Amino acid sequence: MNPLLYLLIIPGLTVAGITLVKDMKQVRLVAAVGMSLQLLWSFVLLYWFYQLRAAGHTEEMLFVSSTTWYEAFNIQYKFGVDGVSMAMILLTSIVTFAGIFASWQVAVLTREFFISLIILAGGVFGFFISLDLFTMFLFYEVAVIPMYLLIGIWGSGPKEYSAMKLTLMLMGGSALLMVGLLGIYFNSAPDGGPLTFDLTEIARIHIPRDAQLFFFPFTFVGFGILGALFPFHTWSPDGHASAPTAVSMLHAGVLMKLGGYGCFRVAMYLMPEAAHELAWIFLILTTISVVYGAFGAIWQKDLKYINAYSSVSHCGLVLFALLMMNETATTGAILQMISHGLMTALFFALIGMIYGRTHTRMIHEMGGLMKVIPFLSVVYVIAGLASLGLPGLSGFVAEMTIFVGSFQHTDTFHRVATLVAASSIVITAVYILRVVGVLLLGPVKNEHFHELKDALWFEKLSGVTLVVSIAAIGLAPLWLSNLIREPLGQMLHHLIN
Amino acid sequence: MNWDQLFFLRHEILLSLLIVFELVADLSDSSARQSLVNTTIVLFAGLTVAGFIPLANEASLFGGMYASDDLRILLKNILNVSTLVFLLQSAGWLNQSQNSYKTGSFYLLLFSTLLGMYLMICAGDFIMLYLGLELATIPLTLLAAYDHNLRRSAEAGIKLLMSSAVSSAVMLFGLSLMYGIYGSLHFSEMSQQGAMGGSLGVLALTFFIAGLGFKLSLVPFHLWTADVYEGSPLPVTMYFSVVSKGAALFTLMLVLYRVFGQFTGVWSLLSYALAVLTMLIGNLFALRQKNLKRFMAFSSITQAGFMMLGFVNPEALGMNTIIYFMLIYSFSNLAVFGVLSIIHNRYGKEQIEDLNGFYKTNPGLSLILLLALFSLAGIPPVAGFFGKFFLFTAAASRGLYFLVLIAVLNATISLYYYLLVVKAMFINPNDQPLPAVTLTGAERLALVLCVLGIVVIGFMSSIYGYIQTVVG
């Protein structure tokens, strides 16, 4: 059996286990065990992947297996991974693992909560290992839809509105996507022969230029909505603000990455000519995203809004780098996805933990938390530093790779765009430090805060997992960078020629 | 006539026997009526199973008025399965004291309409088709008015009867013109001739489609739908939305694809327009609904709009996806109505707000309703996703991406109101949610069948494969 399938089976069994056990404690225990296994398995896969590569398996994808599903449409269960998807799998399992512990104390409908969460994660895993556009799309929607319940039931604030908005906008995105995918499918055999949804096969053939130009925007925007592409990002602030902690973590940390990954793996990879011709439009949009998100974040007063806008900015950078279409920038984009995933998950985890103590997310109502809850505060500072691109943490690696890569573009327009995007690092520093200053430093603002308890063991575990991952990437980025870069050469060769 | 040929008529014969049985049983005293429901279900289950017996199916009887082949048998079987589930779900309603005295006549009328639908599907000419159509319609109007002590039920009955009479008149007018053009009403003869009659042919065809579009509740022929669905007893509404609609869809499909192959340009264009109108109007009306039956009426209108997407593809792919979608739609809708009728039978509630907090007391039913609504909305991994995706594929294969875009955007809108129901069950707070219910065996069985259908059909590609081979 394909080892990748365990990435779906483990969540499946976990869900089954959760339905069987009795009370809240057992539920979360099963969830934790399941997701720990998943994390472990991801590492095993990674190791295995390296072994295979070392043993001289140079094919584009490893662990490939395919079974015909719908013969009439040539739909297959086709799975396989390359370095990029391997990295994303790793990200997903880390964030999910941390997410389980961050939601250790969900008391309302615990069972349902963990089930939805794990289904969401399962959808994401399925998406990343799929090589067939149909199954990919299927998993994409499987991952998106539990968000509605997760936000609607366990959320806060205007949760119903936010949940609905988020779901509808993302589904609107998948509507565009569906048109794009069908377009790709029906142009997948321009010289006759059977149509196919198989990604690797479509990549080999040449979709007619007119078709590319028509379908590229659908596909790119469709995925882009999930990747918070300006001006389709507005589901993100409200959605994140209302979502419960683990959901924000998974959503910003992992789900939004589906967007970037899809833009690259589907839109650009399969329709390179259109990508070349239309990149400038999206480049302008993403450049706006990057700067706009950062400026937007400055003015916010709610921690989650700040982080949501910062996600717009950071995810904008992902798409921005992808559109540069060179190896370094693309590596940077994937690195940024991972880095942002870990970082923003950490942020949301911390925001949730702080909110659980102070019962407010308004930064002006808090202050001096460093003194009362030092562990959480220090971790918050680390997350902030990662976010503003401090060397030694993952953000720096990703951003620098993006900027250096983007700047290698010989075209002035691209380079000017790079400079504009790079300026966001200053604005990022402004809002991060503002939050740190108001929230954590200064005198303790509220008498009650003196009674706050610092992080509990599961909160520590959640935070430390993410911090360690961020630092590991930040300190020794070469292995990850190489892992990601290895398949890109081939893919970009396809893109550039 | 060869006796063997009776095998081709097995559905019709068995059903007729069942009708006679109901007629007789209705004469017996009330104590026998109590067991009538169970007996009927068992007998009908037998009929359904018998329908699946693989026998030679290719035949043309009664001078070509009646035709049978694998496809038609399949379609009838789909209707049978839906009806069986329907019977299981309506048992609770029939067992209620105020309804039990009329059980026999209920079944009598019901099976008559089903017989009419068989005949519609197996029609070899337009006479048979018309006969079947009326047989399937007139008893239904009585069923709609079956809650004889309710004003709204009476209103539903008369509205259905009057508008369906007009629609069949319009259809007949189209058929009469068609007859004038072709000189024949036999499908086999008509399909062999090319497109004839020019503008008159187009007019005749449109009138005909309008007649069946009425049953299928396509916009702008849909206006009766919501009122009748709301006014009728809940089981009847269920029957309308699933079996009756299915029969109309299948008939329209068979006629268009098999008989009017020469008019594909016309009817696929018409389907385009009808699809867009139906999806859009259905959605816009469904958005505001508070009453679940009315809500489901507009929902089923929207779904009919999606079905029309298949018609824009006049190749086999169109037919495959239509049948497949209808199959999935039946299970999904039956599941929704199953849950609704369970609630309705016990508490008499049918507003969306009555479902507030339903998950707290009835998690199982809520989850089934959730799955069913997701299936209707086309959310994976439940079957609705596959049904919709393939329909869109059928439309896209004709290059009609704009239509697909409109359709998927409409699917998004429809998700909105399906989520409203989900929201009511899972999210809206309620201090006094409907109390937990204990299911009867029939209800349980029906729901299990529905859930199986919703969950399994998508993953079992062999089902689609089978449809594909049958369509040929």
Next chain:
Amino acid sequence: MNLQSEIPLEYMIVLSTAVFFIGLVGVVIRRNLITMLMGIELMLNAVNINFVAFNHYLFPHRLEGHFFALIVMAIAAAEAAVAIALIINIYRKFSTVSVDDVDELKY
């Protein structure tokens, strides 16, 4: 037989179309349910005219049109029977047979 030579088919079609639309107008504008039913009968009869006329003028060697007309009549009768029953039902519930008053289900 010389009817055929004297009255061309077009007249028949014009007649039937006229009857059809008269019936339709009747259905749409008359408030009384019974009158509406009569309008429907008119429409069905227009169809019958068509069938019979086409059969007679164009395809005299087959009788499909005639049969169809007969069946339509039979069904129309059945329909009328059911309609009357329902109208009585309406009368019992609403104490009127004016279609205007039967509009409780809407929007």
Next chain:
Amino acid sequence: MDYAYTLWILTLPVAMFLTIGLSGDRLKSNAAGILGTAGLAVIAALSWFTAFSYFGSGLPESGFQPVIAAQTTWLAFTETLVIHLGILLDPLSVMMLVVITTVSLMVHIYSLGYMHGERGYNRYYAFLSLFTFSMLGLVVATNIFQMYIFWELVGVSSYLLIGFYYEKPSAVAAAKKAFIVTRFADLGFLIGILLLSFNTGTFDFAALNDMSGSAIAQPVTTVFMGLSVSTWAMLLIFMGGAGKSAMFPLHIWLPDAMEGPTPVSALIHAATMVVAGVYLVARLFPVYHFAAPDSLEVIAWVGSFTSLFAAVIACTQLDIKRVLAFSTLSQIGYMMVALGVSGYGDEGVGYMASLFHLFTHAFFKALLFLGAGSVIHAVHSNLMTDMGGLRKYMPLTHLTFLIACLTIAGVPPLSGFFSKDEILVAAFEHNKVIFAVQWFVAGLTAFYMFRLYFNIFWNSDPHYHHTPHESPPTMTGPLLFLAAASVLAGFVPFHDFVTTDGKPLETEFHTLVAVPSVLIGLAGIALAWWMYARKNSRPESVAQTLHGLYSAAFRKFYIDELYLFITHQLIFRFISRPVAWFDRHIVDGTMNLIGNTTVSVSVAIKKMQSGELQWYIWYFTSGVLVLTLILLYLN
């Protein structure tokens, strides 16, 4: 020669940072201090050893050659653009190693006394270790990107240390300001790196400074806004340096940075980090000189202006640490001037002088700060109005402070005299205007330093609540050491070691320059004595006379206000707020509008389902007819 052991210089501070940082409160506070100090002593010893073995190995024919002691690939962008982490030993970096570790060691020792009993003592030492690591990593960088990495790390350690008293809002604000201003400058640095690396295809200092390398041999002469691209690149890189070294107009963070603990000010904001800009320009000096000479001109003028500007402000400030901060600005201005006016090879006096001044300045400025810290420790105030007559109470502090003041005033034969003299010589040979400015600033320097000195140690007693007392030996020890260093550092044969090309430089003594500069220094001291040695009304009357200039200088020429206006009024209010508004109301509004429109359309058309049967029939038939007509029209 194998320099692999230098790796310990970098790994030890990290180890200390992690040990102290992660152990948190579990470590007794004294233990943290002693561990940190001991670790640093080892590092300092290693650095000294490195210096001796590097310089002591004898001068080769071709001058001192750079040595790569260790190197590993950290991240590869492309085949050529690779970030290595490594240790580069050349005269410049070895000199810096010595300076940093020595001053740092002194500060560590000093802090044992100064920070005694403070909350967060452990944190303090952890941050100090982090800073030391970053700063050392910066100076031994083998390539510009490694430098950028450590550059940022230095920035963040500076942030953490300025904001050490995080419960004090002003400290938090100062830390934030420091970080953001330098971050803005770093953006320039980054863009400069991007431009430079794009044109040359390398980050490596060796390749960049190579005479035949593409950076120097083939500068990009494409002109953009009047300057060549290479010049732009180098100017942008200088912008990074200017930010860190607080050159005008990016200087605003440094005075505020005095909110940090005083030893930190001594280490980071006087001796080491702030000179990183100088180090950066020096590191890339060949590129500046050959590929972008125009940018050197800019550097000279910026440095010159900053030194004058800061000196004027320093004359008016009351907070003793701020006086020192502006003095630091002024002195770094000197170093920048020297680099700006320098030539290459035999004409590289300026380069040598600049680094010489960096070297001596590190000692005497650290001494001044630590002395000030000692005073503050005793008086519990930063304001010179709260001080006076302290020479009686704190003899050691007084003595060392006097030495430092004399040194910075350029009184021979103290070290400041030598290094400043070299700078003036270089300026004199290059540009007479700059020379004149620097000469005048030398006078101002003497004046404001002695203003400070007299106000603290002479003048009249302001009635102390507690009688001030001399600081403990852990504090006075470093003062004495640094005083000795300030006195003696001038005799180091610097021109033999640290030059543009590694070869010894012949320097000569310019009487024409040296005598006037000493004279103006003495004049400044005299003026200060006249005004401040005893309590009198002269300062007020001078301030009255020069009212406009005085108050402008006192308010730091309103630069802070200008920045506040730009950030708060322009960026926050006119960009960020509109963006937030636009997002909520236009972008989000559009999405909501789509939703609301759908709903209102739904309400608007509900009349269609009127409930009236005849309308239904009418819609049905007219629908059929319309569809037919459309179809007929289309066919």
